[in-house]
Amino acid sequence: ETGVTQTPRHLVMGMTNKKSLKCEQHLGHNAMYWYKQSAKKPLELMFVYSLEERVENNSVPSRFSPECPNSSHLFLHLHTLQPEDSALYLCASSQVEGDYNEQFFGPGTRLTVL
Amino acid sequence: GQNIDQPTEMTATEGAIVQINCTYQTSGFNGLFWYQQHAGEAPTFLSYNVLDGLEEKGRFSSFLSRSKGYSYLLLKELQMKDSASYLCAVLDSNYQLIWGAGTKLIIKP
Numbered sequence: 001e002t003g004v005t006q007t008p009r010h011l012v013m014g015m016t017n018k019k020s021l022k023c024e025q026h027l028g029h030n031a032m033y034w035y036k037q038s039a040k041k042p043l044e045l046m047f048v049y050s051l052e053e054r055v056e057n058n059s060v061p062s063r064f065s066p067e068c069p070n071s072s073h074l075f076l077h078l079h080t081l082q083p084e085d086s087a088l089y090l091c092a093s094s095q096v097e098g099d100y101n102e103q104f105f106g107p108g109t110r111l112t113v114l
Numbered sequence: 115g116q117n118i119d120q121p122t123e124m125t126a127t128e129g130a131i132v133q134i135n136c137t138y139q140t141s142g143f144n145g146l147f148w149y150q151q152h153a154g155e156a157p158t159f160l161s162y163n164v165l166d167g168l169e170e171k172g173r174f175s176s177f178l179s180r181s182k183g184y185s186y187l188l189l190k191e192l193q194m195k196d197s198a199s200y201l202c203a204v205l206d207s208n209y210q211l212i213w214g215a216g217t218k219l220i221i222k223p
Contacts, residue, residue, distance in 0.1 A: 043203075090157070108156060
């Protein structure tokens with residue numbers, strides 16, 4: 001248990017659906033992240049929120065829309081996804097102080113787009 | 115471009131020692147992390163190196179050479195529960211983590 005929870009753990013959706021992924025951190029951290037993990041590929045950073053402000057977008061398609069209502073919660077809203085978006089979506093949090101940035105990960109949401 | 119290279123898969127025997135290598139080319143360097151990820155689970159922190167040399171933590175050790183852009187993770191007295199993927203990540207000049215694709219370690223009895 002890392003102190004970062006994600007729901008749902010598994011999600012199957014059609015290309016016309018709208019769904020949201022939820023992440024909650026109980027560690028008092030000041031930064032939260034969304035990553036995409038595809039098989040045999042490096043973790044892809046999608047979004048970063050620091051002190052509830054988005055600081056990184058990394059050219060993610062607009063069909064992914066993040067929301068960070070407070071420092072403990074992070075959402076990823078999904079709409080009109082493509083089959084190639086099927087992957088494991090990981091949320092992470094960290095306390096950014098100086099140079100050190102150890103990230104704590106949630107268990108991920110396994111997303112399948114039909 | 116930024117690049118992290120590590121072997122895709124390695125196999126080792128229970129009780130033995132294994133070394134997982136990681137080479138990197140990044141825009142700046144502010145530290146290197148190793149994470150362990152069991153199948154279907156979250157990555158968990160193993161080690162952090164920012165200075166050259168060896169950091170030892172129980173059965174696991176991590177080594178860094180900044181001049182060579184090279185690190186390794188050394189696992190001793192291997193146990194079946196060490197079967198997992200091991201992810202190397204570098205903190206670049208913008209303090210963003212650049213990730214390798216991970217090394218899947220298979221432990222055989």
